[in-house]
Amino acid sequence: MRITGLGHAGMFIETLGGSILCDPVIGPSFFGSWFPFPDNRGLDWERFGNADFLYVSHRHRDHFDPALMQRHVPKDIRVLLPEYPTDDLEQDLRRIGYDNIIHTQAGVPLEFGDLKLMITPLRAPSDGPIGDSSLSVDDGTASILNQNDSHPLDLEKLLGFSKPEAYFTQTSGAIWWPMVYDLPHAAKQNFAKLKRDAQNKRAMYYIEKVDAEHVFPMAGPPMFLREELFRYNGFGLEDDSIFTDSRQFLAHMAQERPDQKGYEFVAGTVVEIARGQLSVTQSLYTEAEIDRMYDDKWTYLAEQRDSRQDEIVTEEATRAAVLPPAEMLEAIREWWEPLLRRARTIRNGVGGNVRFRIGELDMVVDFPKAKVREYTGEECIYWYTIPADLVSTNIADHEIDWSNSIFLSMQFEVGRSGKFNEFLTTFLKCLSRDRIEYVENWYAEQSDQTEDAQLGEWVVQRRCPHLRADLTKTGKIEDGVLTCSLHDWKWDLASGKCLTTQGHPIRSHHIEDALFREAVAPV
DSSP: OEEEEEETTEEEEEETTEEEEEOOOOSOBTTTTEEESSOOTTSOHHHHHSOSEEEOOOSOTTTOOHHHHHHHSOTTSEEEEOOOSSOHHHHHHHHTTOOOEEEOOTTOOEEETTEEEEEEEEOSTTSTTTOEEEEEEEOSSOEEEEEETOOOSOHHHHHTSOOOSEEEEEOSOOSOTTTTBOOOHHHHHHHHHHHHHHHHHHHHHHHHHHOOSEEEEESOOEEEOSTTTGGGSTTOTTSOOOOOOHHHHHHHHHHHOTTOEEOOOOTTEEEEEETTEEEEEESSSOHHHHHHHHHTHHHHHHHHHHHOHHHHHHHHHTSOOOOOHHHHHHHHHHHHHHHHHHOHHHHHHHOSEEEEEETTEEEEEETTTTEEEEOOSOOOSEEEEEOHHHHHHHHHHTOSOSIIIIIHHTOSEEEESSSBOHHHHHHHTOOSHHHHHHHHHHHHHHTOOOOEEEETTEEEESBOTTTOOBHHHHEEEETTEEEETTTTEEEETTTTEESSBSSOOOOEEEHHHHHHHHHHSOO
């Protein structure tokens, strides 16, 4: 088996039973903000586009590049479609002409001659754009796991496909926190470090559980080449950003797990595996060039920025004309209010007013009353400032996931009163009837969590209130605070209160309390 890195999360897998093109992206993505690091334009895209299968892991535009596919990937290619609860990704693919679709089943292996593969989707509201997935591949000579950005909960079932020899996984962030928030700079630096530490911890959790002999960090970080975002590359020019590169992560992994074999996996990296033997070579860059990209990163990034502004200008020219404020308000009201009326759990979870300053428009979304109106001085729990051309473009495109467009562009500002509100973010990525109904049903299903488990001196519900991870495997308790290692969410066990965000209480009690209640109970 041969695996060639295509940049970011992209890879080209050649097996005895056929080749698979995975997540090919050149970009720029997210309104011209994200570029793959390092530059991957020099790859032979005609060759890689001529694969037997296409696999797009999820709908995020740093994994799904319609323009690249239109240029280089034939329309008759067989498309391996993850089994998601809504058909948004399928409709995206069909819209650009890809109709030869193989509907896979979650966690069910498929065989094509010597090639055996399995796609394991995640389908919770917090998983990417309502959906993320991993790809397992085995052709009899080697087995690999392309976990990508996904954070699977049932690793036993995933690894039941076969034990991977090579493991490809995200180790860097893909989020806007805390860079765009209205916070003191010292707070941003502190939160950025906490976020990087949490990402490292989560990546190490999976590396230890998968226990593959060979590990390849991938899927980030991006290059930010827009002038106003350039300072947020890597850890940031002022140590207030979150994007750990693969060389930094490999150094961290070497400290935490010294015997683990790890490798850089960038555009042009070629990994060959056969009967337990592995080799790694480079087909696009020299070793010295790669060292310079990492060791003199800011110089490399500045060169990329200075030479690629035309791509940013081209992207900006594709944006829709800015709508007048009254017309924009009416368009959003007609779109969002019917969704808000269907989103009872989300409305209750947000529980207040959210202000949007969009160019000349100043509006508020009243979640408790399911109303969109002009802002008149109401107290708000969140407030956004977003360029009007981005919102006008999303209205013109009827973009149902603002996380997958405006927010990941980082071309906005936000402030909040209190903690992160997952329900608000979920609403802004669920701007369609299908998505709202799915998420409301999903939240309803999570309320039935009857099984408890003992962790140390505490009895807690076994499934994490966030994404239902098994807390007997992912939970750790220190000083009465439970941390789920998958996403670093925390709970005060004495009260059951979530310390990370609003809502999501946990059922918990101390063993001594339970014994006391049993002792005094009437007989």
